[in-house]
Amino acid sequence: MSARILVAEDDVRQAQVLRMYLESEGHTAVVVHDGRSAIDTARRLRPDLLVLDVMMPKVDGLDVCRILRQESAVPVLMLTASSSEDDLLLGLDLGADDYMTKPYSPRELMARIRTLLRRVERVAPPDDGVLKVGAITVDPLRHEVRGSSGDVVPCTRGEFTVLSAMAAEPGRVFTRKQLLERTRGWDAASTDRTIDMYIMNLRKKLELNPRRPAQLVTVYGVGYKLTPGPDQAGN
Known part of the structure; x- marks a missing residue:
């Protein structure tokens, strides 16, 4: 299968070798050289697979993996200079x-990549990516949010990022820290107060009544969650 593969590798020469091998097998390869770019690009590109170096500037590969795994099931193949268990x-x-x-x-790496892609091809269900929770619809591909009227609701990048994370796991209570992790890939100045805003x-x-929200609910002392609303909670 031909796939869109994100390579996050700070060694420019190694990254180019990986790109050459991937493109020779018919894949589209996108290369970045630091962890923050890896997070931003993965969110925007929605790659089929991520080849991720552990030792990278700005955000290391382990943190990149942790952050993206909370948002996505993208297969991750990690590369490291350490062989410790x-x-x-x-x-x-x-x-x-x-x-x-x-x-x-590189030949063994390509074999591992083929194995991961075959695994995804077998188990991934068809999905248009649209997230619907009660009256709220989030379309990550089109970067659109719709409310109960069905009309597009304009949102800032930060608002969209937070809402997308909550819509992907309706009913889950997110702490402010967890929501901050979704935005800090592109906005290092975000704070708890930013999430509240x-x-x-x-x-x-x-919300029909923002003072008494039915879907974007506060869980006092913890954070926020997105629910279907009282009319659909039993469905």
Whole structure:
């Protein structure tokens, strides 16, 4: 299968070798050289697979894996210069699907990538990516939010990022810290107060009564959750 593969590798020469091998097998390869770019690009590109180096500037590969795994089931193949068992187990515990130590054989890496892609092809259900929770619809591909009227509701990038995370797991209570992790890939200045402002603005745009929200609910002392609303809670 031809796939869209994101390569996050700070070694420019190694990254180019990986790109060459991937493109020779018919894949589309996108290369970034730091962890923050890896997070931003993965969110925007929605790749079929991520090849992720552990040691990278700005955000290391382990944190990249942890953050993206909370948002996505994208297969992750991690690369590391360390061969210790602890590092291997940590990467797998954070959600990596496979692990290779450097130096590695590019041919073996391609074989591992083919195996991961076949696994995804077998188990991934057809999905248009649209998230619907009660009267709220979030379309990540079109970057659109719709409310009960069905009309597109304009949202800032931060509002959309927070709402998308909550819509992907309706009913889950998110702490402010967890929602901050969704935005800090592109906005390092975000704070707990920023998340409160995003939620307040989303309520004004989506709730019939923002003072008594039915879907964007506060869980006092913890954070926020997105629910279908009282009319659909039993469905």
